[in-house]
Structure formats: structure tokens, C-alpha cells
Amino acid sequence: MSRQAHADLERRDGAVADAVGDFVHRLRTDRTNRALRLSPLREAGDNGDLYLAPAPDARCMMLLLSTDGGDEMRVLAVRDGVRARDELARLTVEINPVSGAVEVVDQSEAGANVVALPGRTTPLFAGYDDRTLIDLGVVPSLLPALRKVTTDEQFDRLLAHNLPELTRDVLLALRAHTDPQDVRRHITDAWRADEDVNTGDWARAARRAVSQAETDDDAVLGALGHSFDAWRLFLHPEQRRLATGNFKGSSKVTGGPGTGKTVVALHRVHHLVDRLPPGLTRPVLLTTYNTNLALDLKERLRQLGGDDLLSRVDVKSVDALAREIVQESRVDVGLPLDDAAAMNLWHTVRVETGLLEYDADFLDTEFKHVILANRCGSWESYRRVGRSGRPRISTAQRHEMWQLAQAYRAHLDAPPRRTTYALIADQAAGLEQHRMARVEEQARYKEEQGGRDLVHREAGSGMWLKPRYRHVVVDEAQDLSASHWRMLRAMVRKGPNDIFLVGDAHQRIYGSRVVLSHHGIEIRGRASRRLTLNYRTTRQILGSANRLIEGSPFDDLDTGTDTLDGYRSVLTGLAPQFWRAPDRLTEMRAVAALVKERHDRHGTPYSAMAVSVPDGGSAQEFAGVFAREFRLPAVELGREGVSADVDAVRIGTMHRFKGLEFQRVFLTSVGEGQVPHQRIEQYRVTNPDRYRQEEQRARSLVFVAATRARDELVVTWSGRASRFLPPDADATAHRAADLLGRDGPPSGASGAAVA
Numbered sequence: 001m002s003r004q005a006h007a008d009l010e011r012r013d014g015a016v017a018d019a020v021g022d023f024v025h026r027l028r029t030d031r032t033n034r035a036l037r038l039s040p041l042r043e044a045g046d047n048g049d050l051y052l053a054p055a056p057d058a059r060c061m062m063l064l065l066s067t068d069g070g071d072e073m074r075v076l077a078v079r080d081g082v083r084a085r086d087e088l089a090r091l092t093v094e095i096n097p098v099s100g101a102v103e104v105v106d107q108s109e110a111g112a113n114v115v116a117l118p119g120r121t122t123p124l125f126a127g128y129d130d131r132t133l134i135d136l137g138v139v140p141s142l143l144p145a146l147r148k149v150t151t152d153e154q155f156d157r158l159l160a161h162n163l164p165e166l167t168r169d170v171l172l173a174l175r176a177h178t179d180p181q182d183v184r185r186h187i188t189d190a191w192r193a194d195e196d197v198n199t200g201d202w203a204r205a206a207r208r209a210v211s212q213a214e215t216d217d218d219a220v221l222g223a224l225g226h227s228f229d230a231w232r233l234f235l236h237p238e239q240r241r242l243a244t245g246n247f248k249g250s251s252k253v254t255g256g257p258g259t260g261k262t263v264v265a266l267h268r269v270h271h272l273v274d275r276l277p278p279g280l281t282r283p284v285l286l287t288t289y290n291t292n293l294a295l296d297l298k299e300r301l302r303q304l305g306g307d308d309l310l311s312r313v314d315v316k317s318v319d320a321l322a323r324e325i326v327q328e329s330r331v332d333v334g335l336p337l338d339d340a341a342a343m344n345l346w347h348t349v350r351v352e353t354g355l356l357e358y359d360a361d362f363l364d365t366e367f368k369h370v371i372l373a374n375r376c377g378s379w380e381s382y383r384r385v386g387r388s389g390r391p392r393i394s395t396a397q398r399h400e401m402w403q404l405a406q407a408y409r410a411h412l413d414a415p416p417r418r419t420t421y422a423l424i425a426d427q428a429a430g431l432e433q434h435r436m437a438r439v440e441e442q443a444r445y446k447e448e449q450g451g452r453d454l455v456h457r458e459a460g461s462g463m464w465l466k467p468r469y470r471h472v473v474v475d476e477a478q479d480l481s482a483s484h485w486r487m488l489r490a491m492v493r494k495g496p497n498d499i500f501l502v503g504d505a506h507q508r509i510y511g512s513r514v515v516l517s518h519h520g521i522e523i524r525g526r527a528s529r530r531l532t533l534n535y536r537t538t539r540q541i542l543g544s545a546n547r548l549i550e551g552s553p554f555d556d557l558d559t560g561t562d563t564l565d566g567y568r569s570v571l572t573g574l575a576p577q578f579w580r581a582p583d584r585l586t587e588m589r590a591v592a593a594l595v596k597e598r599h600d601r602h603g604t605p606y607s608a609m610a611v612s613v614p615d616g617g618s619a620q621e622f623a624g625v626f627a628r629e630f631r632l633p634a635v636e637l638g639r640e641g642v643s644a645d646v647d648a649v650r651i652g653t654m655h656r657f658k659g660l661e662f663q664r665v666f667l668t669s670v671g672e673g674q675v676p677h678q679r680i681e682q683y684r685v686t687n688p689d690r691y692r693q694e695e696q697r698a699r700s701l702v703f704v705a706a707t708r709a710r711d712e713l714v715v716t717w718s719g720r721a722s723r724f725l726p727p728d729a730d731a732t733a734h735r736a737a738d739l740l741g742r743d744g745p746p747s748g749a750s751g752a753a754v755a
Contacts, residue, residue, distance in 0.1 A: 048202025
């Protein structure tokens with residue numbers, strides 16, 4: 001299946017996708033079967049022929065390319081309806097001279113979409129001659145239609161026409177005013193064939209990886225079309241080399257949301273497991289920062305490779321992993337407090353010490369990301385430690401912080417003994433570092449002694465010492481703490497492909513900046529890769545989200561900085577919708593009405609929609625309105641996650657959305673005083689450093705939640721719009737009260753306010 005054929009199926013209903021999948025299976029089984037009704041269309045070249053074929057039990061037709069005397073066949077395009085045959089017959093099929101890929105263009109439809117719309121006199125791409133566009137990778141047959149494009153509306157219509165991917169990438173970059181040399185360097189060269197392209201050699205073009213879709217795996221082909229689960233596992237061909245590459249040591253992949261970092265991590269795990277010797281152990285660890293996301297990763301890994309793959313992989317959150325390590329040591333550290341209880345304890349300590357000027361959130365982060373991160377065991381060590389990335393405080397304030405931290409620990413140690421997840425991670429890191437030291441000592445002894453007396457030495461240790469894992473893969477790396485990294489570093493021996501991590505500092509909402517090289521994880525140079533191609537979020541949604549974080553500095557998970565320069569989306573869709581409500585109840589009812597309309601009219605599964613709320617109490621309120629007044633199934637996203645089998649709308653805080661993906665996202669309560677929360681205003685004058693950090697954190701949080709949407713983003717609020725939204729949001733937004741007073745809500749691009 002070609003990439004363009006996959007896109008054709010995405011635009012059609014499930015019956016067409018099932019029929020095409022059935023046809024492909026039957027074609028594989030017996031290509032001489034006359035029941036397939038293959039009919040010659042025309043020669044594509046000296047060694048290629050085009051065929052038409054109807055899919056069984058569906059009113060659709062396929063265009064196929066046959067090469068190597070019929071030994072290789074590729075589905076290039078799919079059309080349905082009474083005119084399907086005529087539409088396929090008029091398609092232009094050619095080999096891209098830059099990438100060598102087989103590409104399909106419907107010139108008549110592309111031209112009609114452009115000519116039918118009025119526009120300005122000057123074409124959008126008048127500044128680029130034909131030679132420049134072709135050299136960058138634009139398919140030559142599209143140039144006549146492209147020269148008539150004079151408005152962004154026409155350009156959007158052209159992009160919606162399922163253009164070849166390289167052409168789409170180049171045109172989007174040029175329209176964003178990217179210099180052609182940068183387009184060539186960041187886009188064209190990534191697609192360029194490794195050899196000179198013969199535009200008449202169809203057999204060679206069909207074999208090129210760049211012209212293939214995802215895989216020939218039957219499980220993937222069986223989930224074509226509208227399967228959202230299949231989409232969540234799709235790995236872009238540009239990224240396969242990262243998932244299957246061989247690295248001398250640790251490696252890092254960064255990129256904005258929608259660039260497929262998590263999918264790369266999942267396929268990386270699959271690749272590492274495929275190369276393991278037979279066995280019953282789990283030498284590969286896949287970990288992330290919370291249980292909710294770990295459960296999602298485990299389910300997606302099961303979909304990717306089944307139980308056989310899962311049987312060789314440990315999939316756990318870093319906190320769950322740390323707790324297991326501490327429990328193995330049989331040291332009684334007490335039960336861990338949940339987040340709310342840990343914060344309440346800080347409030348108690350503040351009152352008891354009389355140091356009320358420090359709020360609980362600031363104390364908690366100082367304790368985790370400075371005291372524990374730097375293993376400060378005394379006042380002197382804390383007094384001297386660097387606090388890069390933290391608000392500036394005086395030495396006297398540090399001393400008060402240390403007093404508060406000591407009082408906090410004293411409360412935890414008092415009967416009944418309790419602890420926190422941060423302390424468990426710190427203790428687990430120490431235990432694993434001690435264990436790895438013994439492993440290394442034993443390895444040195446073995447080398448020195450040549451194996452003599454090793455059996456007795458290992459037996460005396462009470463265990464056969466070896467590294468806990470052979471490979472570690474980390475998702476959402478930006479939210480792990482220094483203690484987590486110390487623990488993970490000690491779980492795998494330094495060597496080829498030891499640690500593979502993916503993350504994005506623009507999406508950091510939990511942790512603080514950690515310099516990985518300080519913890520023995522070297523990821524600089526060729527071991528560090530950056531993704532810029534977003535193929536999971538529409539450019540309309542991405543454009544709105546990007547404006548939230550423009551101008552703010554972000555790190556690259558080490559000592560450098562990272563930007564979203566060159567970051568682009570290849571999907572087009574609906575502009576984000578904005579809804580303003582006079583009060584909270586009206587807002588909740590409006591969101592419920594919109595969710596119901598998306599399900600009833602457009603067939604979006606409830607489980608593919610999510611509602612973001614400011615806190616846990618709001619989640620209960622929304623769930624109540626959904627159930628009582630609209631009879632909508634809804635489930636809260638908690639720490640333990642939600643089973644993928646539950647067909648219900650997911651309701652959760654922005655924090656819980658991290659790492660997840662939905663077709664439609666409803667971002668609620670984005671009003672002034674709520675996003676960002678009004679409590680940060682107390683720092684605007686008294687502590688400007690902290691104010692800037694809190695505002696950046698709030699921006700990152702909204703950025704994360706907004707980019708969880710693939711197809712549609714709906715933003716709602718009551719009262720006045722947040723300053724994070726466009727300046728005219730209040731004036732241009734739809735009125736939620738009007739929505740509840742008529743037959744149904746608007747949907748689609750025509751009813752959307754443009755961000």
C-alpha cells in the first residue's frame with residue numbers, strides 16, 4: 001500500500017477500508033485469481049504497468065502499479081462512487097526525480113479546486129521558478145495548477161487533495177517563508193534518493209523505501225482506514241532509521257508534539273527485542289514518568305507486537321520501578337504519600353515553623369529538584385550547591401528552606417513512618433548505584449582471575465550479579481528527575497544501545513531541568529537527533545499551540561538549547577473552535593452538547609474524545625453533567641489510567657493528558673484567572689524570576705493539552721478569555737448560550753473561529 005492510498009482510505013468509511021484490506025490479502029495469496037478482476041489500464045513505462053481492480057463488497061476501485069513482471073504490485077490510489085473508474089483512469093502517475101518515489105496527482109481535480117475560487121492577481125508561489133520547485137521536490141505535473149494559486153484558501157484546498165508527501169512538505173515550508181536553501185537542507189535532502197533517479201525505472205522506484213508506506217505486516221494492513229489505534233502506531237519512513245539504528249552508547253531523540261517520538265520509542269523496543277537471544281527474561285525496560293502513560297504504552301506495545309513482544313519487556317513508570325527496588329531491599333520506608341497529602345504536609349510544616357512566606361508548591365520543587373537532585377546531606381552542601389533554572393534566593397532564605405526540609409523529613413520519619421515518591425526514587429538510585437558497583441567489581445575480578453573461583457564468589461554474594469537490564473528506553477524524558485536518571489543509569493551497563501530516550505523540553509510540566517551528562521548519560525553529537533516533521537497534528541491546531549510558547553527559551557535535555565525552528569505539520573484540518581460561556585454550568589453543558597454532536601453526527605467514538613479540566617473536582621463536575629443531563633459515558637483519567645476497551649469520553653487535568661492522543665480534544669476553563677492561575681500574580685513584583693517560570697510552565701501545560709488533538713481542538717471558557725488566547729478571542733468566539741438554545745452546534749471549518 002502506498003502512503004497516498006493510505007490517505008485515500010482515511011477519507012472514506014470503514015467499509016471501504018475493510019474491502020481494500022480484504023483485496024490486498026487475497027492478492028497476496030494468489031495473484032492469478034481471476035476473481036480479483038484485474039484489468040490493464042496502461043503502461044507506466046518500460047517495466048511498469050497500471051491496473052484497475054474493484055474491491056469486493058464495496059463500491060470502490062483501486063489503481064495498482066505492477067512491476068517485475070507482476071511479482072510486485074502496489075496499491076497507489078482508491079476511489080469510491082459511481083465515477084471511481086473514471087477518476088482513477090485520469091490520474092497522473094510519475095516518479096519524483098528527487099526522491100525516486102512513485103507519486104500520484106489528479107491534475108483535473110487540483111485545477112478545478114484552484115480555478116473555482118476567486119483570488120488575488122499575484123500567485124502565492126510566483127517568487128519561485130519551475131526549476132527551483134522541481135529541484136526541491138515538487139511533482140512536475142502539479143505546476144500548472146500551482147501557478148494559479150493566489151489565496152491561502154486555494155492553497156488549503158490544494159493541500160486537502162492528497163498531494164505526494166514531499167511536495168506537500170516543500171510547499172508548506174515555502175508558504176511559511178522558509179528560505180529555499182533551508183527547505184533543501186531540512187526537507188529535500190532528507191527525502192533525496194541515495195543514487196541517481198531514473199524516472200523511467202518503475203521497478204526500482206517501487207522498491208525504494210521512500211515510496212513505501214508503513215509495512216507489509218498483516219496486522220497493520222488489517223487496521224487500515226479509520227482505525228485510530230493503527231494510526232497511533234504508524235511510524236513515518238523518515239523515522240525508521242532512528243528506531244532501528246545502532247548507537248555506540250546512549251542516544252536521544254527530541255522534537256515537538258506530533259513528531260512521533262513515542263512511536264519511535266515503541267518501535268525501538270520492538271527492534272531491540274527482535275535482536276535478543278531466545279529466553280524468558282525481560283532484559284528491555286520501557287519506562288515513563290507516570291502510571292497512566294505506562295499503561296498506555298503497554299497497550300500500544302501489545303498492539304504492535306502482541307504478547308510475545310510484551311513477554312520480553314518490562315513496562316513500568318519510573319516511580320513504580322523505584323518502589324520495587326526499595327521493596328527488594330526490605331528496608332521499611334513507610335507508605336508513600338500521594339501528591340495531595342505531600343502538599344498538605346508542607347502546609348503543616350510552614351505553619352509549625354512560622355515560615356509562611358514560602359508556598360507548598362515552591363518548597364516541594366526545591367526539595368525534589370535541588371536538595372534531592374544534588375544529594376545535599378548537610379546544610380553546607382545545600383548552601384554551596386548551584387540552583388540553575390530556579391528562582392534566585394538569598395543565603396538567609398536558603399537556610400530557612402533547609403530548616404523546612406529538615407522539619408518535613410522529621411514528620412515523615414515519625415510513627416507511623418511515611419515517605420514520598422521523590423524520596424523513594426532517591427533511595428532507589430542509591431541502591432542501584434551500589435548494585436552496579438558490585439557488578440563492575442565482579443566483572444573486574446573475573447577479568448583478573450580468568451574465571452577462577454568466580455562461582456564461589458557469586459554464590460557468596462547471594463545472587464548471580466549482572467546488570468538489571470540490557471537496554472532502557474525512556475518516553476517523556478523531560479519530566480524525569482535527577483534521582484530517576486541516576487537510578488536508570490545504574491540499571492544498565494554502559495555500552496552500545498544502552499539508553500534510548502525521547503522527549504521535548506517544550507512539554508515539561510513536572511520535572512526541572514536535568515543535565516544528563518552529569519549523570520553519566522552522554523547524548524551529544526551524532527547520538528542526539530531532532531525531529532521536525534509533525535504528521536499527527538493539523539497545522540491549524542499546531543499554529544495556535546505554537547503561539548503559546550513563542551519567544552521562551554527551552555533546553556535540549558542537556559547543556560544546550562532547543563527550538564521549534566523548522567517544525568512543520570503535513571496535515572490540514574479544521575481551525576480551532578472557540579466558545580465563550582457566561583458561567584461555568586453553561587460551559588459544561590455546551591461541551592457536552594458538542595461532544596454528543598461529534599459522536600452522533602460524525603461517528604467519532606467516545607473513547608477518541610477527551611475533555612481537559614483545571615482540577616480533579618472539575619472532572620467530577622463535568623462527568624456529572626455529562627451523565628445526568630446528556631447521558632454521555634465519561635470516565636476520569638486518574639493515576640492508574642483507563643482501559644482502552646472503555647468507550648467513554650476521557651475527562652482529566654492537563655497533566656493527565658501528557659503523552660496521550662485523541663481525535664478531538666475539548667480544552668475547557670481557559671479563562672483569565674484560571675489559565676494561568678491567578679495565584680502566580682503574587683510573584684509578578686515580589687519575585688519576577690518565579691513569575692516567569694510559573695507562566696512558562698502554564699504555557700507549556702496548555703501547549704501539551706492542545707497538541708493532544710489530531711483532528712479537532714475546541715477551546716472553551718467562562719467569563720473573560722485567558723491572555724494566552726488570541727486578543728480577539730472574546731469578540732470572535734461562539735456563544736455557548738446560543739448553542740444550547742437551538743437544534744445543534746456548528747461543526748466543520750465553516751463554523752470555526754480562526755485562531
